[in-house]
Structures are given as structure tokens and as C-alpha cells.
Amino acid sequence: MSRHNWRRRIATMGEFKVHRVRFFDYMPTAIRAMAFNAETERLALARTDGSVEVFSFADRYFQEKVIPGKDSLSIEALCWVGMRLFSAGLNGLITEYDLENLRPKYSVEAYGGPIWTMISNTQGTHIAIGCEDGTVKLFELLVEGIHFERNLDRQKGRIISLSWHPSGTQIAAGMMDMIRVFDVPTGHAEKRFLVDRGVGGSKSRETVVWSVAFLSDHTIFSGDSAGKVQVWDGHSGTLLKTHLVTKWDVLALSISKDESSVVAGTSEGTVVQFQYIAPNLQKPEKEWVRTRTFKNHSHDVRALADIGTAIISGGIDTQLVVRPLLEKFDEKSFASGLRRIQFTHRNLVSCAKKDGLLLFQFPGHLELWRLGESDEHGKPGDILHLKRKPEKLLHLKRKGEDHICCSALSSSGGWLAYSTVSSIRIYKLQTDDNNLSITKVPKLPKVLRSAHKLCFSSDSTHLYAASSKSSVLVISLNQSECKYVHTLKPKSGSRQPIHLLTTSADGKWLAAANSDCEVHVYNLQILALHCIVPVYGSCPSALGIHPSSNNLIVVHADQKIFEYSIVEKQYTDWSRQLQKHGLHYLWLDRDTPVTHVTFNPKNPEHILLHDRHMFCIIDKSLPLPDQKTQFYNQMTLRSLSEQERPHHLHAFKVCRNFQDLLCVCLLDEQSLVVVERPLMAITSQLPAPVRQKKFAT
């Protein structure tokens, strides 16, 4: 490319028409329970819509797996036993999840009415549940399932919370107005601690012991609805200390693994930490002292985990907060920063570029919108007058009670598909002028039962569905029917689910990424595995195949970017150069993963990426930024003259004008669509927080 051309291209790259979309009413649901598996560093999270999410704490809190929820399913407790994940809820069932197929494996009826709580012992042999009918039930863990063993002595009143003594011989149970300690071998209730009621008007109300924690020295912590955190001596049954933490409820407790710290979550959105320390230097005896209070939530903190280096909390305000304990970190790192995970890392938006259609995925329905239009031309900063307003074309309710787990819209806008854990539905869309007609494709092949990820080929003749054991089903589509063609299977034998799927523009290649961090590339012409991209230690968070060069761009959860030439089966020169040069530290410091990769059809050098806070056009023809280079340089460039500008350009053109992004997509050369979901809009839909007196009113 001549120097002259290069200059002109720089000059013309500037302006974009941005369709700023804020009508996607994405609403995450409240966090109800969580369980942290210290061995695998995975956090399991249950939301009030029954969905379960697994975050990998070793991999920058990447949302590795999402198990979709179900209507009328309410999970009250989660627990890990080794690699196995169990949940229990008010429907009275204990469920084990199939983490490879992202669905419940089986459910066992506990016959005790609604289940309020569930724990496993440290030995990993048993699960105990607390039921509405006042029983504590023990289940034995078998390889293929769980097996009811026995009830402990039945009590009057429901069992709200349980905690197993590390030795496994005793269980503490939080009930109404009291705590019981059971001897597990005999099943007898040995001790009873009465919990005081609140003062004043709440005297007449029963105190609910929302949470108990049994320490190995037989100290028992309890958190109750009167706002107290109480410390009991489990041997003598005496109350050692009462901390009035809140005027409202203490909803959750969590002990750190070394039992030096206990955290309590309250209805005020605070997390209060207690530490086992010597209160002053002279006295060597340690005691439990209230130390810190964190306020990262506006609403109830319903779920807590103290993982030693950080406190993880979640609640009604839907966000997952990782609050590092700074004394545990010697130097600044990714793990030492406060993280708030507000949005899912999955794509909920599909875009049909040609017609300007957007498909929004909700748990219960799909919405299809057509973007507005404007024939004006404005200068940067202008808001154009709309010739046509955006239009909601379709509101498609799902069938059945399972929530939608994935959806896809073909790039021509002619096909639409979604999947739940139990079924897949494919629809043919026809738009003539303003009328939209939708026809369900009947008689799907039997093999097509459920998909983790759906994807249409660019010419809309095929549908690819990620199925079990990392396989991909190839389905051919035509006017009248849809036919099973082939199953693409990985050679690695991975059983992990695929979470990313993309095809090339010429229809020749299909790339699939799974939770084992593998990326498989299939040749669709011969329907065979073409190659495996060298496995990198972090999970891919976005994939894209370049329309002209067929280079595969993989962005990982740790923010690394790779460009892999599918044809040559090796990393491209640019990718090697990027690895050698290193990414800018500000790029690596970003705290949300890149969730989309798209390309500029007119300019092969451009790659468009986005995360929650920015979108970025990488211009491969420009020099890479040094560590000393100003990384976010758009403002500086704007202030420079046209002559000076080329000397300050670098490859990463980051635009942070738009925030809380769910999707950024290039429609054509000079127009973009950004889907924003402002946090304010989410917050405004939350229920009112508990009333807090601020002044003497």
C-alpha cells in the first residue's frame, strides 16, 4: 500500500454512525445462594430464576458455565461435593447438575416439604438438608447418585440453616428462636440455644436463625432476623458474645477455611467481618472481634463466601462482588482489585447486519427488533433525526417451563432458532415491507434435542448446534424442511460443553470453543476436523473468523488476543508480533472479558472487539502500543492537528463513549450498533431496599 493511500484511509476511517440501542430490557435476577469449591477454584451461584452459574476464579472470574433456570424452580442452597454440584430448593427436591451438559442430572424428592438448607460434610460422604417439616435428613453420596440414609430427631418448626462440625459428628441447626445441636451418630438433638427476639415491636415476632456456622473448636456463630451475630460455646451452650450488626436481618454467614474469619451479610447490603485475633498486644488470648464492614450492595446480601483472600457476596441487587482482603496481597494484581460482575459473559444479542435486525434473548422470550433509520449526515457528536423509529417486530414466548439457554438469528434475517435444555425450535422469518411472517419449522431431526450454542452459516443454508461432548450437529435448512447432516466430533475427547461457535463468511470453516479452553476448527466442505488451535490456559471469551483471510481471532478471558491462520494452521505473523511485543498493561487490566469479535467487511485490517465498558477497533496496519504509549488516546488525537495525528496513532482505537455494553456489531463499513443496558435501568427495577434512618426523623 502506498504511503498516500495509507494516509487517505486513516483520514477516512474516522466517522461512524452509531445506532445506540437501550431498549433491550435485560434484567439479571437476584443471587440466592453460592458455594465455592476451593480445590477447583470454581464458584457456583444460584439465582432466583433457578439458573446456576459457574465462575472460574482461577481464570479472571470468567463465567464458565450457565445452567438455565426453570419456571417455578427456586433454589435455596447449593453445595459442592468434590466436583459434583448439588442444589436444593423450596420444591422439596435435591438436584445434582450435569456440568458437562449444563442441565440437571437428576432430582431426588426429600419428602420433607420445602428444603431451606443443604450442606455436605467435610469428608464428602454425606449431604444434610433442613426441611420445613422440622427434619434434618442425611443423604449418602453414591457414585451414581444420592441415597436417603436417615432422619435426625424431628423438631417442631422448620430447619432454616445447618452447619456441620468439621469432625462430622455434630450438626448445628438454626430454627425459629433457637439453635439445635444434633449428634450425628445417634441422631439426637443434644443441645438447645435460645436466641433472643428483637427489641420493641419485633418482640412478638419469632427470630429466624438465618444462618449458623460451626467451627472446629465447637464455637457456633449464628445470624438471625433480629440483626444479631451471636457467638456460642458449643460445649457448654453458653452465649459468649452478641454483636448487634444491623437493625434488619443477618442473612448469611461464611467461615474462612482457616477459621480465622467469619463474615455476615445483612439486609442493609453490608458485609461485616469478624476475626479471631488478640484484641490487644498484651493479651495473647484471641477472641472474636468485629473488624470490618464492607458496603458493596444496595440490597440484601443473601449469599456469601469467604475464600480467604477475598469475600464474595451477592444478593438482591443481582451483582456478584468480589472484595479482596488487601492484607492478603503483597502487590497489586488482578486479584487485588474489587470486582463487580453485573452482566453475563454470554451473548444475549444476535444481529442480522443486512436488514438491521436485532434478536434479544430473555429467559422467557425472544424479541426481534428492527433498527431505526436516518438519512441525515451529521458531524461527530451529533444526534441524527430519525426518519424511522426502531420497531419491535416479534415477541416470541418460549414453550415449556425451561428457560432459553441460547438463540441465534441468521445473518440474512431469514431464520431464527432457540434452544432450552429440553428442546430446540427453528423458525423461518419472512419480511416483506413491514409485515413479518413467522413459521415454525416442523419435524426437527430427533438428534436435535438441545444445544449449548446455535449458529447459522453465513448463507443461511445450515444450522450448527453445539451438542454434548463438545460435538457439533450440522443441520441443513431449506424452504420446506431441515435435515440432519452430520455430527462433528472433536478428537480430544473433551466432554466439556461448547460455549462459542462461529462460521466463516465463505461457509468453509466452523470454529468451536469449549470450557476446556480448546478451540476446534472444522472444515465444513468435507465435514471433518481441520485442526485444533494450540490450547491456551485461559478460556476463550470471544471467537471470530475473518471474512477475507479466514484468520481466526480468539480472545481469552485473560484479555490475550491470538490470530490463527486456519489455512496455514499456525499463528499469523501479526499474532506472533503481538505476543512478542506484549499487550499494553491497560488492556490487560480491564476487568470484563471481550465478548464479541466482528470485522469490517471493507477493511481487512480492522477487528472490532468489545467488553462491557468499551469497544475497540484494532487496526493491524498500525504500530502496536508500547507500555509507555498513551493507550486511551482518542481524546489526545482529537486535539491534535491532522499533520501531527499519524505520529500518535497506534493499533488499538478504544471508544469509551458507550457504557454497559451487551453487544457491539458492525453493520456496514461506517455504521455500528451498540446495545447498552445502563446499570441505572437495572437498579430502578429492583425492589426498594430496606428503609434506613439517616437523620433524626
Place this chain on the structure above:
Amino acid sequence: MATLYEGFTLCGLLHTQNPLDSSIQGIEQDEDSDHVVVTDSTRSVTLYKVSDRKPLGSWTVKQGQLLTCPAVYNRQTQEFVVVSDNKVIRVWKKEDLNLEKAFKATVSADIWRIHSAAEGEPVVLFQRGAIRLLDSLLIAPQQPIEDVLSAEEVIRWSTAIVVENQPVVLFTTEQRGLDYLYMQRMNNNTLQKYRLEREDSGAPPLSVSAFLRNTHINLLSLYPNGCVYQSAVLAQGQVALGEQEVQALPRSLLLRLPVGEGDLQKASAVALDCTHMAVVGVPHPSAGAGKDFLCIWNTNFQTLQAGKEIAGRIYGQVWCFSGKLFVPHGKTLSVIPYECQNSSLASALGKLRHAGAEEAKSPVAVPSWNSLLYEEQPQGPAGAMGTKRSKQSRKSQSAVDLTLDQLLELIKTGPAEQVQKEVERLVSRGDSGDLQTSVAQLVCQLVGRSQAEPAFYTSAALAQLVRTQFLCHSVCPDLLMIALEHKDYFLCQLCLQMFSDIPERITCACLKTFISVPDGDMEMVRLDPDSVSFMESLVAGGAQQNGFSPTLYDEDSCDALHQDKNMHTPQLVTCPVGLHKAVLLNEVLQTPYTDSLLLPHLKDLESLQVILFLQYLQFLYLKYSQDVCMQMPGFRSPTMTQIMDWVCLLLDAHFTVLVMAPGAKRLLSELHVFVKSQVKLFSELGKIEGSLKELHRMKPTEDVGQYSIEVIELF
């Protein structure tokens, strides 16, 4: 901001022998604000109509005679007065055509200037410093004129200002490199002399201009190095000093004008209002070294507000009459209209506060009250203090000012009258910053002695010290209690007004005392007339409306106010307490407090006191809710919120007692009616809340819509 408008030429200037000198001696205004009298440097006086730019009349003295003083207009007799050849006073009327035929009088000494301040009698200032009123001089023209100034002292500048209908003549003199300011008050014939400090260069001021602001005469003096100093002299009641000691006039640097290269030669500054000043002959800060500019500066913020280049030589002369500046330059006399508006920053920063307060106070007419009760001039307390002070000072003319330490020593032992006198002298002497500390020391000392010696109590001195506004309650916590003990309600009122940090305990003590004092005793007390007149109007307001006089009703007949029954008819309300008691209670209502701290002290009130106070609050509430316009701007009056807060507080503190007390039953039921009406009001407001919110929400939704197409640029 100030603006200079396009100017116009009023007349040409004569050719003078020395091209550096202006050919205009002076410009004065006659009774028509559109007329000016221009006296040139030789022989003629011309009357111009400014808007028409044409002369209405011109008078000339004979060849060989010389006008030695600018002609002035005597508004009392509608005559012009001029001096020719230093000794001959000529008086003529507008209709006279020939100056030679006009009245002439030859006096025995050389005249420096005749000044005719607005509405005042012309004053003649002789070159040796003596001053005569024109009338008295003309009665006996050959009367001997004494020498006030020493032999080598010459007058440089003079002016006359009218202070409370009496002219005050100010003039500066120069004597062997020293400058003095003399101030002669015609009403009490006192002459004060101050030394004017010079700049380091030793140069005398280039121009001096004086104006009256509140009770002080302010002098603006411009020095060749561009510094403008402001000095303030008390217009009234200053003690004349003996010859032995000449005080230096304290001054503060107001503004340092840019001078360009070299010192200013011909320049002049004149104050336009409290914050604006016009300057000629000083370079424009952003237009190079040329000095031929007319500029308006804001002296508060030291900012240049407007500037205009003046063509031709500037003679360092400028006059200002009714919104126009008169500047002789080159060969013409130009008239340049201007406008000064108070800048919004000034008001925002509260710099205009005292001006505003004065304005609000001045139109309050309370002719009847003070004159009926006391044989005193109808004046505000400040004025009263002022006259008193001047009386005092005349008596003690020969006394020497005491230093602060001496005064503190005196307070320990001296008799009350002397202490009072000396405190007044000290306060009136200084505007200086150290007054703040000395005032605090004085008050503490005075209060300390009063506590030790119950017979010793100097009410006026304390009041004066409080009025300096340098005090607060924490400086002298016992002051208010001492005042209460001595039943000095005027001082109590002052303290309640001036102090913002009175503890709730003291507030409550005041309240208790005020409410328990019999009305009869209270009415004899002198109080701040503003607040009294406010209460008068509040009480009278109802009477006028309803056509009855409140005096017909006695205290207890506070008529049942069944609002719910006769909401539509005007209420007949009488004030349950006496006028002065009400005034004091109003002050209590307006003191800041914290309710939780006030509540325990309120419990000390007896039930009858509570009921009376509640009745009074109810009265205020009804008055306020009837007469929407009752809260007149400028008056210190309790707000509706304050009243309601106090009602709530009282009810909180005494509810059980009130429920039991039979006398309070009706009151409570009436208060219940208030609450009902308030609740109703709020429920009505609640109904429209939604629509109001919608209005509120309308704006932000405009820019953060659900969808927009925007253009951005990436580089």
C-alpha cells in the same frame, strides 16, 4: 458589569497658553439634571443643556478680570455664584444677561473655592483654610477671616458633601512635602485634621475623590504609581482632636492600576458608586502604553469593566453627573454616558449584603412608635447611637483616647458612665481589623465586672459592642444571661439577632423569661423598631381587614377558631401577647437550634407558659396563612416552617401535660384543625406529585432515550 456608551462633544475648549493645562476650571450641575455649568480657565461661565448639546446661556467677566473658582449653582436661591480675582463674589440669576450688572461682594481674604453640595447651602473655602457659609459671608463681606492653615500650607483639593442635611467640607493641603486632610463639619463647627500618607516616592496624590457611603465618608486617592487607596472617615460625631496630635488617616489599597512606562502625570479617579470607579489618564491594561483612556474599574474584584480610548491629550480631569462622565480632551469636552450594574458575582458572594440590608431598612417608616414612647428623634437604633455618640464626643473633646489596655484597666474599677463613654470612643475610633479582638476582650471584661458587681451594668456600651458584629455567643457565654438578669431586653434582642451560636439552654432561658414577664413591664422596653413595626403591621393587618381594633379584646378572649366550620370567612384573631413580648418571641423563633437538644430544656416551661406560647404560635400561623403577603421582604420575621417546628416541639415536650390541662383543650383541638388542614394540603399536593415528577423527569429523558443514532469519530 459597567458599560461606556458612545460619547458626544459638548463644546470645544479654549486655547490656553500652556498646552498641558486644561482650559476648564470646573463643571457643576444646576437643579436640572440635564444642565451643567462649565467654567473655563479665563473669563466665562457657560450653561449647557447636555442632551441638546447646546448652550443655554453664557456669562463673561470683563477683560482683565479672571475667574478664579468654578461657578456653582445655589439650589436654595436658584442663583449662580462665582469668584473673580480671588476676592470678588458674584451672584446672578439665569435671567441676568450681563455679569457686570450682577451682585458683587468683595471679601477680605482670597477665596479658594465655593462649594455647593446638593440641597445644601453654598460654602466658601478660603485659601487659608477658613470656611464660611455663603449667606453669612455675604451679610458681612468684610468680616475678618482667620487663618486656619499655617503659612506654607496650600490647599490642593476640596469638596463638600452633605451628611444628614449638613454640609461637610473636606480639603487636602500640602505643606513641606506633607499632605493633610481637613474635615470641617458645618453643623457643629468641628474641624478634624488627618495626615495623609504618601507613597514611597513621596509624591502627593494626583487626584482625590470623596463620596458618602452609609455613615462614612470614603476618600479615593490616586497616586502617580497607579495605586488607588481608600480611606474612610466617620461622617458624624467624630471627636475633634487637639492640635498636639495629628493622626494618620488609615487607608487601604483598593486597586493597583497598571501605569505602563513611568509614573502617571495627569490622571484622575472618581467613584461612580460603591463598587465602580472611573479613571482617566491611566493606560488600558491590554492596549499598550498609551495613557489616553477612560476606564471603569470594579473595586471589589479589581476588574476592568469598560474602557474607551480618548482622542487627543487628556488633562486628568473627569466629572461625573447623573450617569454621564465629562472628560475634557484635546480640543473638546466630551460627554460619555455610562451604566454600572452590580455584577452578579458581587451579589453571589454576598458583597452586596450590607447594601441590601441598608436598602431594606431605610424605607421602613416608624414615625409614631419611638416619638410616642420616648422623646427622641425617630431614628433607627444605629442613628440613635450615632447622635448620642456625637453628643458624648462633644463633651469630651479635650479628652485623650485611651488605648485598649488602659480601657481594660478602666473597666475593672472605673465608674459605669466613664466606661461607657470610653468604649464608645474606642468603637467609633477604629474601623481597623484589630477591633475584632479588642471587642471580645472588652465584652468579657465588662461582663466579668457586671457579674462580680451587680450594680455595674453598661447597657449601651454592650449594645454597641454587640452591634459591631465581631461577637458571637461562644466568645462571651455569659453576656446573654447577664442581659437577661438585668432585664435588658433590647440587648437580648440584639444578641439573639446577631449571634448564631446560642446554645439551646440559653435560648430556652430567654424564652422562659420573655414569656413570663408581664406585658406591662415589657411595653416600656425599647426594642429594635424594625421588628416592632413588623409586629405592628402583623397585628394591624388583621384589624384593617376586619374592621376592628385588637385593643377591644382582652388576652383571654382569643376567639375560638373553628376553621372547619367557617373556613370561608376571615378569621378574627387577636394577638395573645403584648406587642413587645411578641417581638422578643419572634427573635426566639428565629434562633437556630437542634430539636433534640432543645427538647429537654423546653420541658422546663410551665404549662401556662406553654399554652400562652402555643396560642401565640397559633396566632402567627393563622396570620400567616390568612395574609399571604405578610412576610414582607427585608423584615426579619419568623418563617412558616419555623413556626410549625416550634409548635411541634412544644407539643412533643408537653403533650401529656397539655392533655391533662383543662385550659389547653380548646387550643389542642384547634391545633388539631391545623394539622388536618396541613394534611389536607399535603394530600392535595400528593395528588399532583405525579404530574410534577413527570415534569421533572421530562428533561433527562430527552437526551437519554431508548434509541438514537449518533455520529462518533475515531482517530
